Amino acid sequence: MKEFFKVTDLKSVLEYSSAFPRVETEDIPLDESFGRILAVSIDADVDLPDFMRSTMDGYAVRASATFGASEANPAYLTIKGAVPMGESPGFSIGSGEAATISTGGMLPEGADSVVMIEHTEAIDRTTIEVYRSVAPGQHILEKGEDIPKGAVLVPDGKRLRPQETGLLAAFGTKTATVYKKPVVGIISTGDEIVSIHKTPAPGEIRDLNMYTLSGLVRKAGAVPVPFGIVRDDFDDLFKTCTTALAQTDMVLISGGSSVGTRDFTIDVLSALPESDIFVHGISISPGKPTILAKSRDLAIWGLPGQVTSTMVVFEIVVKPFIEHISGLSQINEKNFKLSARLSRNIASAQGRTEFIRVRLNHKDGILWADPILGKSGLINTMVNADGLIEIGLNTEGLDKGTEVEVIPL
Amino acid sequence: MKEFFKVTDLKSVLEYSSAFPRVETEDIPLDESFGRILAVSIDADVDLPDFMRSTMDGYAVRASATFGASEANPAYLTIKGAVPMGESPGFSIGSGEAATISTGGMLPEGADSVVMIEHTEAIDRTTIEVYRSVAPGQHILEKGEDIPKGAVLVPDGKRLRPQETGLLAAFGTKTATVYKKPVVGIISTGDEIVSIHKTPAPGEIRDLNMYTLSGLVRKAGAVPVPFGIVRDDFDDLFKTCTTALAQTDMVLISGGSSVGTRDFTIDVLSALPESDIFVHGISISPGKPTILAKSRDLAIWGLPGQVTSTMVVFEIVVKPFIEHISGLSQINEKNFKLSARLSRNIASAQGRTEFIRVRLNHKDGILWADPILGKSGLINTMVNADGLIEIGLNTEGLDKGTEVEVIPL
Numbered sequence: 001m002k003e004f005f006k007v008t009d010l011k012s013v014l015e016y017s018s019a020f021p022r023v024e025t026e027d028i029p030l031d032e033s034f035g036r037i038l039a040v041s042i043d044a045d046v047d048l049p050d051f052m053r054s055t056m057d058g059y060a061v062r063a064s065a066t067f068g069a070s071e072a073n074p075a076y077l078t079i080k081g082a083v084p085m086g087e088s089p090g091f092s093i094g095s096g097e098a099a100t101i102s103t104g105g106m107l108p109e110g111a112d113s114v115v116m117i118e119h120t121e122a123i124d125r126t127t128i129e130v131y132r133s134v135a136p137g138q139h140i141l142e143k144g145e146d147i148p149k150g151a152v153l154v155p156d157g158k159r160l161r162p163q164e165t166g167l168l169a170a171f172g173t174k175t176a177t178v179y180k181k182p183v184v185g186i187i188s189t190g191d192e193i194v195s196i197h198k199t200p201a202p203g204e205i206r207d208l209n210m211y212t213l214s215g216l217v218r219k220a221g222a223v224p225v226p227f228g229i230v231r232d233d234f235d236d237l238f239k240t241c242t243t244a245l246a247q248t249d250m251v252l253i254s255g256g257s258s259v260g261t262r263d264f265t266i267d268v269l270s271a272l273p274e275s276d277i278f279v280h281g282i283s284i285s286p287g288k289p290t291i292l293a294k295s296r297d298l299a300i301w302g303l304p305g306q307v308t309s310t311m312v313v314f315e316i317v318v319k320p321f322i323e324h325i326s327g328l329s330q331i332n333e334k335n336f337k338l339s340a341r342l343s344r345n346i347a348s349a350q351g352r353t354e355f356i357r358v359r360l361n362h363k364d365g366i367l368w369a370d371p372i373l374g375k376s377g378l379i380n381t382m383v384n385a386d387g388l389i390e391i392g393l394n395t396e397g398l399d400k401g402t403e404v405e406v407i408p409l
Numbered sequence: 410m411k412e413f414f415k416v417t418d419l420k421s422v423l424e425y426s427s428a429f430p431r432v433e434t435e436d437i438p439l440d441e442s443f444g445r446i447l448a449v450s451i452d453a454d455v456d457l458p459d460f461m462r463s464t465m466d467g468y469a470v471r472a473s474a475t476f477g478a479s480e481a482n483p484a485y486l487t488i489k490g491a492v493p494m495g496e497s498p499g500f501s502i503g504s505g506e507a508a509t510i511s512t513g514g515m516l517p518e519g520a521d522s523v524v525m526i527e528h529t530e531a532i533d534r535t536t537i538e539v540y541r542s543v544a545p546g547q548h549i550l551e552k553g554e555d556i557p558k559g560a561v562l563v564p565d566g567k568r569l570r571p572q573e574t575g576l577l578a579a580f581g582t583k584t585a586t587v588y589k590k591p592v593v594g595i596i597s598t599g600d601e602i603v604s605i606h607k608t609p610a611p612g613e614i615r616d617l618n619m620y621t622l623s624g625l626v627r628k629a630g631a632v633p634v635p636f637g638i639v640r641d642d643f644d645d646l647f648k649t650c651t652t653a654l655a656q657t658d659m660v661l662i663s664g665g666s667s668v669g670t671r672d673f674t675i676d677v678l679s680a681l682p683e684s685d686i687f688v689h690g691i692s693i694s695p696g697k698p699t700i701l702a703k704s705r706d707l708a709i710w711g712l713p714g715q716v717t718s719t720m721v722v723f724e725i726v727v728k729p730f731i732e733h734i735s736g737l738s739q740i741n742e743k744n745f746k747l748s749a750r751l752s753r754n755i756a757s758a759q760g761r762t763e764f765i766r767v768r769l770n771h772k773d774g775i776l777w778a779d780p781i782l783g784k785s786g787l788i789n790t791m792v793n794a795d796g797l798i799e800i801g802l803n804t805e806g807l808d809k810g811t812e813v814e815v816i817p818l
Contacts, residue, residue: 004516014527030605030620031620031623031635033626034623034624034628035627035628049614050609050611050614051611051612052706053614055715055784055786058497063632081613084612085599085601085641086599086600086601086602086603086610086612086613087610087611087612087613088610088611088612089612103714103715104599104601104614105601105612105713106611107614110608129715131744134659141784141786141787145784145787146787146788146789147788147789154792160624161624161628161818162534162620162621162622162624162625162628162720163621163624163720163788163791163792163794163818164622164792165620165621165623165624166617166618166620166621166624166716166788166791167789167792168620168786169605169615169616169617169619169621170605170614170615170617170788171615172605172606172607172608172615173605174605174606190494190495190513191494191495192491192494192495192513192514193495194495196439196578196579196581196582196583197581197583198581199581200459201495201496201497201515202459202460202496202515203460203492203493203494203495203496203497203498203515204495204496204498205458205459205462205513205579206579206580206581208575208576208578208579209575210578211439211440211571211574211575211577211578212571212572212574212575212578213571214440214571214574215443215570215571215572215574215575216571218443218444219443219444219570219571226440242662288425305512305513306464306512306669307575311571311575312574334769334795336747336795336815336817337778338745338747338748339747339776354540360743367720367745367748374777375464375550375554377550377555378550378554378555379457379555379556379572379575379579380555380556380576381575382572382575383563383572383576385572385741386745406745408745409570409572
């Protein structure tokens with residue numbers, strides 16, 4: 001028996017991500033920026049709002065004029081005018097005066113608060129009764145109350161959600177400098193693999209890994225580029241890897257990293273320019289026969305051929321590398337995992353980190369994680385799964401009822 | 410004081426979604442199908458795998474020939490040949506025979522299991538020792554074991570994840586019939602609103618709602634189409650609504666649904682062809698002044714002008730309508746919410762469903778939801794928020810430590 005792998009533990013594998021540089025940046029129109037990662041932080045160049053704004057329909061007043069006002073003892077104010085929407089009022093008010101104002105209107109000089117229309121009554125065209133007192137600052141936004149001038153609007157490394165895009169729009173940002181979407185090349189290997197456009201002969205299967213990996217790459221915010229199916233041949237794989245590395249920011253090879261006739265993948269990766277084999281085997285299950293190499297500045301992966309193993313390795317190992325080169329800052333990105341309770345005991349071998357597919361079910365107000373049975377290579381186990389749970393390196397198993405974190409699939 | 414709204418409760422509002430038909434379908438190439446919603450369920454036309462396949466590198470054998478084998482008492486088998494990858498073996502094996510096989514290889518006639526290479530030793534070119542017994546079916550996939558012929562591969566109404574795309578690829582699906590992405594028109598209203606390309610004059614603010622709403626529409630899997638800013642004018646709004654309805658599957662009007670000078674929105678919606686006002690006010694906070702109308706077959710919404718209210722209404726109310734017309738089946742779509750503990754008491758008015766912005770923090774192994782303070786209209790409260798929590802219609806508030814479900818933002 002040969003020892004094929006000097007396995008690396010998961011934590012150490014993930015630390016290699018810092019060896020790879022981030023992708024370049026580009027300027028894009030703000031309305032295309034949703035989901036993109038900001039490369040240069042943007043500061044507030046003015047106050048938001050830039051003027052004192054009403055948050056209610058009613059009357060702009062000087063608060064002190066309403067102190068003590070009640071239904072029994074209303075305050076009487078003179079209407080000085082109406083604030084037109086979207087314009088400077090063009091007049092100021094004194095202590096006994098009020099101005100009609102709508103939500104979003106600009107307070108006239110002299111006003112410090114707004115009385116809601118529901119707490120007033122118009123006596124005639126120029127006089128109102130006020131039934132409640134307001135405090136200075138009530139029902140208004142102060143200048144700069146939302147965002148003061150000079151504050152950081154959005155830090156670099158943040159993935160833009162609709163609210164960040166809206167905030168940038170409020171400050172007139174027309175274009176945003178974001179990281180380019182990493183381009184990820186995908187190569188399938190194996191003499192038994194045929195295009196999905198062919199009917200497989202006996203012994204052949206269709207190239208589903210190309211499709212699962214493309215979907216996973218897209219889901220991670222990157223752009224998949226297929227480089228087709230390569231037969232089990234050193235020269236062909238070397239040539240395709242070279243082509244892919246020249247056109248992309250990362251390369252995934254599916255199949256070809258298991259022991260047996262196909263372990264020349266490691267020879268191909270070793271022969272690439274300025275090559276370094278970082279990882280040959282990871283102490284995770286599924287996914288042990290995974291290779292990580294560096295050629296010049298780029299990561300190139302040998303992934304297990306089995307579709308389910310490849311998917312797990314992608315989620316757990318490859319995705320953090322894509323996020324790293326995408327410019328995503330881990331400080332800004334919060335990944336909160338679902339918590340559920342295990343519905344049955346699971347045994348696990350020590351010395352490796354194990355990922356178990358689970359299906360989630362609500363029952364009696366509790367979210368249960370049901371481990372999915374069946375051979376690990378079956379794609380139906382991934383189709384039936386809602387997520388993965390992790391069983392640690394030094395854990396022999398988990399008991400029914402244990403609280404587990406679920407990585408969504 | 411006027412009663413402006415006959416408010417509808419949230420549950421009743423959501424039930425109106427069934428009044429709107431689903432969008433049309435289209436055929437797209439499988440590699441563009443990630444994230445799309447399948448419109449016609451797809452069945453397995455063959456077994457997967459279509460032949461008995463090895464899941465290990467080793468020897469294909471008849472299991473009974475290995476029964477009782479151990480290190481001390483190995484079984485001796487004659488190598489009949491090697492299974493070429495991607496081909497039918499072209500030979501069969503008898504009881505005392507074995508065939509070299511790689512992971513993914515097709516078992517020869519007569520074999521029912523695979524012995525792992527690690528449990529064997531080659532004596533010479535034609536003989537192996539086997540040190541462990543295998544059971545029939547071990548280390549192989551039976552024909553149809555992953556997916557049997559005739560099974561439903563993916564049901565209609567399911568959003569395609571990478572694993573579903575891969576499964577369809579395995580069956581040679583070249584194109585998938587999916588629902589079109591709904592096209593959602595967005596109209597901004599208000600005399601104080603200016604394009605983000607302009608420097609606002611005093612009293613004016615930039616049209617950030619167009620950007621937050623566009624982002625939210627994209628996030629919901631639909632296509633936003635901006636119809637610009639309409640001044641507070643019946644004829645202009647009527648004309649723009651008519652244009653938008655002719656080109657889209659749903660229309661959102663932001664601003665114009667609050668009380669005050671701008672309540673002619675309801676008049677415009679009432680005047681549209683075959684119009685029906687379903688909802689004029691919802692018993693939620695924020696978001697009470699929301700209008701839902703139907704014109705012919707399409708939903709048209711009057712959303713609050715305040716950006717934070719609009720975002721909450723979109724997440725809670727509008728999104729389920731977009732998902733409905735997108736063809737998404739609620740049976741297939743699982744939405745598991747994060748669970749967290751409230752970090753402080755929150756008071757709430759009865760008679761309305763309240764949505765509170767929260768920031769999530771891990772502390773002492775517990776996920777805490779910290780309610781975000783500050784005036785509700787401030788966009789910074791949305792930028793700082795990780796999610797929303799709901800306080801029910803008949804709840805006066807929630808105590809510190811209460812387990813709450815978090816709707817991610």
